[in-house]
Amino acid sequence: MVVEERIARKPRRSLAWLQSIGIMLKVAETQLRLISRYPGSLAIDVIMPIVTTAIPILLGRSLTGSFDAQAFAANTGTTDYVPYMLIGSSMLTVVTTALWNVGFWVRREQQTGTLEAIYLAPASRFWVLAGVALYGMVRSLVSLLLSFILGCLIFGINPLQGHIGLAFSFLLLGLVPVYGLSLIYGAVVLRLKEAGALIQIAQWLTSLLMGIYFPITVFPPLLRWIALVFPPTWMNNGIRAALLGVGWFFDSWYADLGVLAVFAVIMPVLGYNLFAVVERKMQRNEGVGTF
Amino acid sequence: MIQVRQLTKTYQVRERHGLFATSKRAVHALNGIDLDIERGALFGLLGPNGAGKTTLIKCLTTLLLPTSGTATIAGHDVVQAPAQVRNAIGCMLMGERGLYWKLTGRENLAYFAALYFVPRHERNQRIARLIDRLRMQDFIDRPVESYSSGQKMKLAFAKALVHDAPILVLDEPTNTLDVPSARELRAIVAELHAEGRTIVYTTHVMTEAEQLCQRLAIVDRGTVIAQGTPDELRRQVVATEVIQVRGQIPPRATLSVQSLPSVREVAIATLDDGHELLVRTSEPRQVLPKLIETLYAYGASIEDVVPSRTTLEDVFMALTGRTLAEDTRTR
Numbered sequence: 001m002v003v004e005e006r007i008a009r010k011p012r013r014s015l016a017w018l019q020s021i022g023i024m025l026k027v028a029e030t031q032l033r034l035i036s037r038y039p040g041s042l043a044i045d046v047i048m049p050i051v052t053t054a055i056p057i058l059l060g061r062s063l064t065g066s067f068d069a070q071a072f073a074a075n076t077g078t079t080d081y082v083p084y085m086l087i088g089s090s091m092l093t094v095v096t097t098a099l100w101n102v103g104f105w106v107r108r109e110q111q112t113g114t115l116e117a118i119y120l121a122p123a124s125r126f127w128v129l130a131g132v133a134l135y136g137m138v139r140s141l142v143s144l145l146l147s148f149i150l151g152c153l154i155f156g157i158n159p160l161q162g163h164i165g166l167a168f169s170f171l172l173l174g175l176v177p178v179y180g181l182s183l184i185y186g187a188v189v190l191r192l193k194e195a196g197a198l199i200q201i202a203q204w205l206t207s208l209l210m211g212i213y214f215p216i217t218v219f220p221p222l223l224r225w226i227a228l229v230f231p232p233t234w235m236n237n238g239i240r241a242a243l244l245g246v247g248w249f250f251d252s253w254y255a256d257l258g259v260l261a262v263f264a265v266i267m268p269v270l271g272y273n274l275f276a277v278v279e280r281k282m283q284r285n286e287g288v289g290t291f
Numbered sequence: 292m293i294q295v296r297q298l299t300k301t302y303q304v305r306e307r308h309g310l311f312a313t314s315k316r317a318v319h320a321l322n323g324i325d326l327d328i329e330r331g332a333l334f335g336l337l338g339p340n341g342a343g344k345t346t347l348i349k350c351l352t353t354l355l356l357p358t359s360g361t362a363t364i365a366g367h368d369v370v371q372a373p374a375q376v377r378n379a380i381g382c383m384l385m386g387e388r389g390l391y392w393k394l395t396g397r398e399n400l401a402y403f404a405a406l407y408f409v410p411r412h413e414r415n416q417r418i419a420r421l422i423d424r425l426r427m428q429d430f431i432d433r434p435v436e437s438y439s440s441g442q443k444m445k446l447a448f449a450k451a452l453v454h455d456a457p458i459l460v461l462d463e464p465t466n467t468l469d470v471p472s473a474r475e476l477r478a479i480v481a482e483l484h485a486e487g488r489t490i491v492y493t494t495h496v497m498t499e500a501e502q503l504c505q506r507l508a509i510v511d512r513g514t515v516i517a518q519g520t521p522d523e524l525r526r527q528v529v530a531t532e533v534i535q536v537r538g539q540i541p542p543r544a545t546l547s548v549q550s551l552p553s554v555r556e557v558a559i560a561t562l563d564d565g566h567e568l569l570v571r572t573s574e575p576r577q578v579l580p581k582l583i584e585t586l587y588a589y590g591a592s593i594e595d596v597v598p599s600r601t602t603l604e605d606v607f608m609a610l611t612g613r614t615l616a617e618d619t620r621t622r
Contacts, residue, residue, distance in 0.1 A: 019408050026405035030394070037393040037434075113388025117450070120352055120384070121406035122377040128406075283356045285302045287349060 020127045027131025028138065031105075035139065045093065045143035050151045053089035056213045057082050057155060076215045077246040083161075086151045087240050088212030093147065094140040094171075095232040096206060098178040100199060101136035102129065102186030102275075107195040115288055125279070126272065129186075133179045140175075162243035166253060170242060173260045174235025180267025181231070187271070187278040190288060210236045215246070231263040292458065292489045293328035293351065298360035300346050300513075320346040322513040323360065328491065328506075333484040335504030336493040337603065343513040344493040345384070348462050351491070352382050365458065378407075381456035383464050387443040389450070392436040396427060396446045399435060400453055407454035421449045425479065441472035448476065452483075459483060459490045465499065477503055497603040509607060516610050525601045527610075531555055532575045534582065537595040540566040544589035551581050565594065 035041060060072075060081050073079040109115035118128060152159040185202075189195050209216075209227045216227045216237075227233045228249070238256050240246045248256045282288045300321040305313050320343050328334045336344045349355040351362055353373040361368065367375040390399050397418060404414045422431050425445050430438055435446065444467060451459060461480065465473035480503060484490050494500050500507055501521050508518035517524055542559055548570060549557045556571040568586075572578045575598050586593060 022411065023405055023408075026402060030391070030398070030402045033398060034391060034393055112391070113385045114391060116354055116385060117389035117403070118406065119354055120377060120380075120382045121403065122374045122408065123406040124374075280356075283354070284358075286304070287355050 020124060023123045023127045024131040024134060027128050028134040031132060031135035032138065035135075042139075042143065045097065045139070046147045046150065049086070049089040049093045049144075049147045050154060052092070053085050053151065056085050060085075075217055076240075078244045080244060082155050083152075083157045083244055084240060084246070085213050086148065086155060086157060087243065088210070088236060090144050090148050090151065091232070091236045091239065092207050092210060092212045094144045094175070095178055095210065095235070096203060097140040097143070098133075098136050098175055099182050099185060099202070099206065100195070101179070102132060102182040103189035103195050103198075105132045106186050106189045107193070110190075110193065110288070119288055125276070129183065129272070129275070133182070136179070136182070137175055141171075144171075162245065164243070167239045167242035169257065170235050170238030170260065173257065173264055174231060174238065177231035177260070177263035177267035178235075180263075180269070180271035183268065183271025183275045187275040190275070190282060191278050206230075206232065209233055212236070231260065231267060234260050234263070292330040292332070293326065293334075293362070293364055293491065295324050295326040295347075295351070295362045296360055298324040298347070298350060298362055299358045300343075300350055300355060301358045320513050321350070321357070324510075324513075324515055326508060326515065326518070328489060330489055331484075331487055333480070333490045333492065333503060333505050335500040335507040336491065336510055337495070337497065337500045337507050337607075338510035339495055342495075342510045344510050345462055346513075347510065348382075348384065348460055348491070348493060351376075352380055352384070352460060353377055354384075378454075379456055380458045380460055381451040381454060382460045382462075383447050383451040384460070384462045386447060386463070386466055387440065390435050390443060390446060393434055395434055396431040396438070396442075396449075397422075399446060400449060403450050404453045409454050417453065417455070421452055425449050440467045441469060444468055444472070444476070448479070457488060459488050461490065462493045463495070464492070465494070465496070473499075497607070501603050507603070509603075509610065511607075511611055517606065521603060524603065524606045527606070531571050531573050532601060533599045534570045534572065534575055534579060535595075535597040535599060536568040536570070536582070536586065536593060537562075537597075538565055538586075538591060538593040540568050540586060540591045540593075541589050542566075544568075544586055544591055547585050547589065548582060551578055551585065553578055554582075 070079075072081050072084075076084060078084060106115065109118065119125075149159060151157070185198070188198065192198075209230045210232045211219075211227065216224055216233060219227060234249065234256060237246070237249060238253070238260065241248050241253065241256070250256050250259070279288060298321055299319070301317050301319050303315045304318050306316050307313050324343075324347060336347065338344050346355065350357045351364060351369060353369050353376050356370060361370075363369070364376045365379040367379065369376050391402070394402070400418045400421065401414060404417065405411075409417060422428055425448065427442070427445055427449065430442050431446075435443060438446065444464065448461075448464060451461070459480075464480075465476055468476060477499065480490060480492065492500070492504060504521070506518065506520055507524060508515045509524070510516070517527055519527070540559065545557050545559050545568065548554060548568070551572075553574040554570055554572050556569075558569045560567045560569075570578065570582060579596070579598065583593065583596070
């Protein structure tokens with residue numbers, strides 16, 4: 001009798017959505033709790049964009065002195081290369097944090113044995129991954145905000161210039177396809193059980209394709225086309241265009257935002273399905289928990 | 292409650308030969324397992340390390356997809372309805388692993404309670420009850436990394452109970468525990484069983500299986516080589532057992548002992564300080580009280596009675612030709 005009552009008490013279907021959202025929030029909250037036990041890594045998130053952007057900014061200042069950067073202005077539409085580079089560098093941190101988010105999560109949980117513990121639970125994998133993505137998004141947006149403000153203070157930039165709301169729209173919409181790419185990377189890590197080696201190449205490639213210190217118009221045509229099928233390039237340019245007035249890729253903000261919206265639909269679907277395929281393949285073989 | 296039919300599991304492992312050369316090899320981890328575990332049973336899966344117990348458990352808990360065959364848990368197929376199966380099972384599979392060491396025990400339990408759909412308003416009460424039951428008050432709010440091995444195992448056990456599932460799957464739960472902690476955990480398992488839960492308990496410790504489980508399956512090289520109650524398993528391999536009695540035993544008592552039902556053979560030896568009577572019987576439990584009664588009736592003074600019981604270790608050895616300890620070491 002006791003046993004039958006227990007089985008009958010399982011989740012009510014009418015509350016499934018609410019429960020699923022609750023799971024997503026709990027996963028995100030737990031990941032935030034975990035990272036809060038490593039305060040040094042949060043500090044690095046804030047400081048890194050400033051450190052990486054200081055080198056090209058100081059180089060630029062030493063080359064141009066008190067003159068405007070004419071060649072830079074001809075290529076980008078703005079002479080103000082300092083905020084241009086600070087935005088690029090900050091966006092690189094946001095994008096790479098997001099890109100490696102799912103892969104690092106998979107790898108860490110594989111190594112600690114908690115991935116199998118999660119797979120033993122009835123919670124849908126979709127909502128667990130959504131929780132991981134939500135955590136990554138909160139973490140990267142907070143560190144972006146802090147590093148951008150700190151960078152503006154250090155380099156003497158007005159942080160309230162341009163269309164902030166539009167820039168924020170590009171940022172939020174642009175992060176969606178990045179998490180789709182993150183799922184693809186997560187699937188690769190799940191399969192290969194290796195997170196580090198791939199990042200060495202991909203980190204460099206990401207910074208190149210996004211054009212963090214220069215516009216992609218200086219690329220040779222083939223590389224420019226490759227950069228244009230990489231969603232973060234559109235996000236980065238959209239934010240710069242909204243804040244600094246550099247040109248849109250399609251001459252209007254809504255066309256560029258539309259392209260990001262298409263990426264935002266395609267990439268997560270592609271990423272989640274690939275992750276599910278790899279997960280199934282792993283379950284057919286030795287399981288997801290082997291490391 | 293749990294039904295397994297012709298379950299097989301084969302997977303590929305990559306073997307390395309030197310620096311770069313690799314080859315793939317198929318491992319047949321399960322070879323046609325059949326099991327029936329009734330509701331409310333405490334069922335033991337017994338076998339050496341590498342026998343296939345954990346692979347079987349992983350198939351039953353939906354972590355692995357079987358290659359062929361079927362398994363149903365509480366009426367749900369493990370392949371077709373994995374979410375319902377996971378709902379019905381509380382698992383302790385990886386011992387100390389499977390916990391977030393940077394979180395406190397309470398934070399771990401709250402997290403997994405959420406993943407098992409325990410409603411938010413019930414979560415704290417449920418966790419408080421578990422903390423009381425498993426006596427974890429002293430350490431539950433410390434980070435797990437500061438726990439002793441026994442405390443981590445207790446927390447892992449609490450995690451398996453957090454959603455109050457009707458079926459518990461415990462994979463070698465006493466593996467890293469010291470003797471008192473293992474005894475405490477076994478007592479709690481017995482309590483949970485008494486409450487009506489179905490429990491699947493895997494172990495390679497024969498005495499533990501013998502002490503806890505009503506029914507057992509002995510798994511070896513991916514196959515169930517025997518199953519039944521501990522007594523049934525013993526009877527499968529040994530028809531008779533010997534009861535050894537020491538003391539002052541009048542030799543004439545042996546004739547009466549010989550005539551007791553199911554006694555096959557009686558021998559008496561004279562020692563420096565008395566006698567040793569050896570009684571071979573097919574029903575030691577039934578014979579023992581009558582034997583003692585008969586000996587007293589002849590004026591014997593008994594110092595010691597040792598029924599030489601066939602252990603499950605003996606059963607394993609008789610069925611496989613290997614000892615369990617030797618098998619566990621060499622795998």
